[in-house]
Amino acid sequence: MYLIKNVRVYAPEALGVMDVLTGGEKILKIADHLPAESAYGVETVDGSGKVLLPGLIDAHVHILGGGGEGGPRTRTPEIMLSDIICGGVTTVVGCLGTDGCTRTMTNLIAKAKGLTEEGITCYAYTGSYQVPVRTLTGSIMDDLILLSEVVGTGEIAISDHRSSQPTREEFARIVADTRVGGILSGKAGLVNIHMGDGEEKLGFLRYVLEHTQIPASQMLPTHINRSRSLIEDGIDYAKNLGGYIDLTTSSDPDHLEPDEVKAGSGLKMALEAGVPVDHITFSSDGQGSLPVFGPDGTFLGLGVGKVISLYREIKDAVLTEGLPLEAALKPVTSNPASLLKLERKGRIAEGADADLVLADAETLEIDSVFARGRLMVSGGKLLVKGTFES
Numbered sequence: 001m002y003l004i005k006n007v008r009v010y011a012p013e014a015l016g017v018m019d020v021l022t023g024g025e026k027i028l029k030i031a032d033h034l035p036a037e038s039a040y041g042v043e044t045v046d047g048s049g050k051v052l053l054p055g056l057i058d059a060h061v062h063i064l065g066g067g068g069e070g071g072p073r074t075r076t077p078e079i080m081l082s083d084i085i086c087g088g089v090t091t092v093v094g095c096l097g098t099d100g101c102t103r104t105m106t107n108l109i110a111k112a113k114g115l116t117e118e119g120i121t122c123y124a125y126t127g128s129y130q131v132p133v134r135t136l137t138g139s140i141m142d143d144l145i146l147l148s149e150v151v152g153t154g155e156i157a158i159s160d161h162r163s164s165q166p167t168r169e170e171f172a173r174i175v176a177d178t179r180v181g182g183i184l185s186g187k188a189g190l191v192n193i194h195m196g197d198g199e200e201k202l203g204f205l206r207y208v209l210e211h212t213q214i215p216a217s218q219m220l221p222t223h224i225n226r227s228r229s230l231i232e233d234g235i236d237y238a239k240n241l242g243g244y245i246d247l248t249t250s251s252d253p254d255h256l257e258p259d260e261v262k263a264g265s266g267l268k269m270a271l272e273a274g275v276p277v278d279h280i281t282f283s284s285d286g287q288g289s290l291p292v293f294g295p296d297g298t299f300l301g302l303g304v305g306k307v308i309s310l311y312r313e314i315k316d317a318v319l320t321e322g323l324p325l326e327a328a329l330k331p332v333t334s335n336p337a338s339l340l341k342l343e344r345k346g347r348i349a350e351g352a353d354a355d356l357v358l359a360d361a362e363t364l365e366i367d368s369v370f371a372r373g374r375l376m377v378s379g380g381k382l383l384v385k386g387t388f389e390s
Contacts, residue, residue, distance in 0.1 A: 061286040
């Protein structure tokens with residue numbers, strides 16, 4: 001049990017200075033003042049000068065590794081537990097990417113189970129870039145109903161030279177099957193959609209909204225900030241059609257593509273254009289392959305996308321772009337929790353999971369991370385490592 005005293009709580013809404021008591025894996029009590037004395041082994045944590053945030057949700061992570069477009073040697077490695085928790089992330093959704101051949105759904109589910117056993121919470125999407133969707137049981141609906149980890153389908157690639165070039169009708173059927181599978185399983189049934197840089201842009205998603213009865217909340221297009229023209233189309237889609245958009249954080253902020261937009265800047269653009277903050281999410285694309293450049297812009301090789309970039313962009317949105325902390329937090333806490341129907345995630349509330357981040361109120365540097373009530377990082381130092389981490 002932990003009692004965090006005198007901390008400014010963002011739930012993600014600002015609640016003011018409060019005390020927060022956790023026990024087991026849950027938040028037990030939030031109040032103005034809770035007595036520190038206890039005979040039950042409660043450990044008190046001083047929250048003075050700090051903010052308490054919900055543990056971050058990263059809804060797009062290549063937990064098995066990504067990449068491979070440059071041949072087998074460019075396949076990135078599996079993610080380790082410390083890669084996740086050091087960035088304040090306590091819940092991830094694993095996905096396959098371009099390579100649905102050498103990386104399989106069997107491996108993805110096993111990795112998701114392993115990360116959950118190590119202390120965080122891990123879900124998965126069924127499928128990969130490819131259409132027809134490569135599932136574990138043979139159908140999208142069966143995967144959603146029978147596999148506890150599966151919460152949706154993805155990442156399905158459209159408007160990209162690496163996609164299977166599905167028709168609009170094929171794409172609509174994937175969304176429909178995922179929605180029904182979600183209904184029958186009591187899950188989100190969310191389709192995570194890889195957006196390439198093709199001229200089609202969000203045309204497939206607009207088609208679904210115009211020609212079916214499926215709501216926009218079943219589709220989450222990611223990499224929206226890969227170009228200014230795509231983010232502008234995404235803003236129009238979210239503002240005028242009620243759609244949801246996801247901005248990717250893992251790009252090197254010092255060496256963006258000429259037309260690429262940082263996630264923090266993209267959030268500000270969308271909010272100023274009138275997109276409701278509840279319709280915007282961030283994800284890292286963690287463990288995907290990334291080009292690495294030297295100080296002079298020279299290409300040095302390939303790197304790996306980092307989950308910790310999610311928190312970096314939250315800090316940037318607040319400290320550089322000047323956005324309120326509440327607005328910067330929602331895309332990585334309550335918004336993905338709502339879309340994914342994770343009722344106990346993404347919020348600081350009594351009865352919610354004790355996924356918490358304690359950070360300096362001025363610099364927002366992470367001090368402590370709690371995942372399902374377990375202290376994983378304290379004083380900025382890693383306390384818990386993955387099974388095979390030295």
